[in-house]
Amino acid sequence: MSTTGILGGGPAGLLMAILLARRGERVRVYERRNDPRSSHAEAGRSINLALAARGLRPLELAGVMPRLEPLLVPMRGRMLHDTDGGTQFVAYGQDPRESIYSISRSDLTRCLVEAAAATPGVTLQFNQRCIGLDAAGEPVLQDELAGREHAPGAARWIGADGAGSALRHGLRDEGQLQFREEALGHDYKELLLGARDGRPQLAREALHIWPRGGYMLIALPNADNSFTLTLFLPPDGAGGFASLTDDTAVRAFFEREFPDAAALMPDLESQFRAHPQGRLATVYCEPWHFGERMLLIGDAAHAIVPFHGQGMNCAFEDCRVLDQLLADDPHGDAFERFSVLRKPDADAIAQMALENYGEMRDSVRDPRFQLQKSLSLALERRHPGRFIPRYSMVMFHDGIRYSTALSRGLLQQQILDTLTQARDDGSLPAPDAIDWTKADALVAALPPL
Numbered sequence: 439m440s441t442t443g444i445l446g447g448g449p450a451g452l453l454m455a456i457l458l459a460r461r462g463e464r465v466r467v468y469e470r471r472n473d474p475r476s477s478h479a480e481a482g483r484s485i486n487l488a489l490a491a492r493g494l495r496p497l498e499l500a501g502v503m504p505r506l507e508p509l510l511v512p513m514r515g516r517m518l519h520d521t522d523g524g525t526q527f528v529a530y531g532q533d534p535r536e537s538i539y540s541i542s543r544s545d546l547t548r549c550l551v552e553a554a555a556a557t558p559g560v561t562l563q564f565n566q567r568c569i570g571l572d573a574a575g576e577p578v579l580q581d582e583l584a585g586r587e588h589a590p591g592a593a594r595w596i597g598a599d600g601a602g603s604a605l606r607h608g609l610r611d612e613g614q615l616q617f618r619e620e621a622l623g624h625d626y627k628e629l630l631l632g633a634r635d636g637r638p639q640l641a642r643e644a645l646h647i648w649p650r651g652g653y654m655l656i657a658l659p660n661a662d663n664s665f666t667l668t669l670f671l672p673p674d675g676a677g678g679f680a681s682l683t684d685d686t687a688v689r690a691f692f693e694r695e696f697p698d699a700a701a702l703m704p705d706l707e708s709q710f711r712a713h714p715q716g717r718l719a720t721v722y723c724e725p726w727h728f729g730e731r732m733l734l735i736g737d738a739a740h741a742i743v744p745f746h747g748q749g750m751n752c753a754f755e756d757c758r759v760l761d762q763l764l765a766d767d768p769h770g771d772a773f774e775r776f777s778v779l780r781k782p783d784a785d786a787i788a789q790m791a792l793e794n795y796g797e798m799r800d801s802v803r804d805p806r807f808q809l810q811k812s813l814s815l816a817l818e819r820r821h822p823g824r825f826i827p828r829y830s831m832v833m834f835h836d837g838i839r840y841s842t843a844l845s846r847g848l849l850q851q852q853i854l855d856t857l858t859q860a861r862d863d864g865s866l867p868a869p870d871a872i873d874w875t876k877a878d879a880l881v882a883a884l885p886p887l
């Protein structure tokens with residue numbers, strides 16, 4: 439039986455390996471890092487991640503949910519923090535079933551490694567870094583422990599080696615694809631807010647946001663009652679990371695902008711000094727496949743900014759869609775079909791993720807935005823299955839493609855804008871003054887979803 443080689447043993451590479459092997463395929467995963475079962479997780483990347491419907495379904499198909507479920511912390515909505523310390527909770531969906539789930543990146547990786555290692559047909563090889571393609575177009579691996587290079591060969595290759603993908607660079611150098619990386623222009627830094635006497639210091643079942651217009655701080659809960667905070671700021675300029683030059687500047691900035699968080703973090707300055715500053719970018723690549731020999735999935739094909747919490751969810755959805763196409767592949771062109779089918783969806787979530795940065799750091803504070811948010815949930819209750827808020831389509835409905843969520847969202851936004859038009863004196867209509875007859879007619883005129 440022929441072997442599929444997977445470059446990268448991150449979320450996408452590991453899940454793909456399990457799904458393929460469960461259908462009887464032989465899979466070999468090459469990961470540049472140490473085996474997480476025997477070493478500490480690497481610091482620096484986001485320490486926890488939000489999982490949503492599109493990620494949960496493929497994890498269920500792969501049989502790993504029983505391992506993961508105890509590690510998930512539900513987040514039912516956003517907790518908004520003012521500069522005066524006041525808070526406001528805004529639910530994500532109709533009820534607690536419409537939640538997203540925080541999970542530690544290292545716990546998730548360890549669970550997937552354990553599940554992959556226990557799946558017959560999967561071989562995991564760590565400390566194997568892909569360094570490009572050889573003259574014959576085969577991936578070359580550097581054994582990081584032995585220090586030697588080798589080209590193991592495989593019938594086909596899947597590149598799941600993340601945003602800086604060596605396979606993507608190799609294929610680009612051979613003229614097989616093009617890509618560009620668009621920097622966001624804002625960087626991030628992660629900080630830890632520990633539990634106090636074992637208890638959480640913020641409301642636990644929420645994604646916390648300190649929206650400040652041009653930038654923001656967020657916090658996601660961890661299973662041990664700590665929170666991972668992420669500060670998003672421009673790298674340069676007066677209000678950027680570069681201006682936070684010493685402990686005094688860091689403390690003063692946090693006390694001015696995020697006073698409630700600052701009060702809970704006596705070790706803020708030392709963490710700020712020690713933790714790395716990460717860059718954020720969107721990768722636009724086309725095509726993702728090289729014949730039926732090689733294919734990019736996950737961040738390697740389409741890294742996005744993290745503001746919709748969908749990068750990993752999209753990578754997991756890639757695995758489910760590709761597995762289906764490979765299972766039913768009468769013409770042997772599954773890689774090409776995957777690339778063609780998924781590209782519009784990846785472009786759509788890339789756009790929505792960028793838009794969501796503006797929403798999280800700024801619009802959430804706007805009364806018109808808040809009115810439209812509650813109106814969209816009310817319209818969904820009146821017209822279930824016909825009007826579904828765009829956020830819900832992306833986060834809770836894995837049967838709706840990202841590209842559909844984007845286009846449908848535009849039509850629905852026109853309805854929301856019409857219904858919340860300012861009155862003659864410039865004020866917003868009161869929530870109980872919405873013209874429901876008009877609203878129902880506008881929704882009824884939408885094409886079927």
Ligand SMILES: Cc1cc2nc3c(=O)[nH]c(=O)nc-3n(C[C@H](O)[C@H](O)[C@H](O)COP(=O)(O)OP(=O)(O)OC[C@H]3O[C@@H](n4cnc5c(N)ncnc54)[C@H](O)[C@@H]3O)c2cc1C
Nearest residue numbers: 446448449450470484488568600736737744747749750751
């Ligand atoms: C700050 C931040 C917050 C985020 N929050 C969320 C969130 O809440 N929800 C969400 O869904 N997504 C989130 N994401 C996105 C998410 O992290 C990625 O989309 C996801 O990790 C992609 O999985 P992947 O397997 O494709 O790539 P990666 O996770 O990057 O995994 C790639 C793997 O390949 C290995 N590798 C890399 N190069 C090589 C090589 N040359 N040879 C061999 N192996 C190699 C790496 O070591 C790694 O194990 C966030 C990202 C950031 C930066």
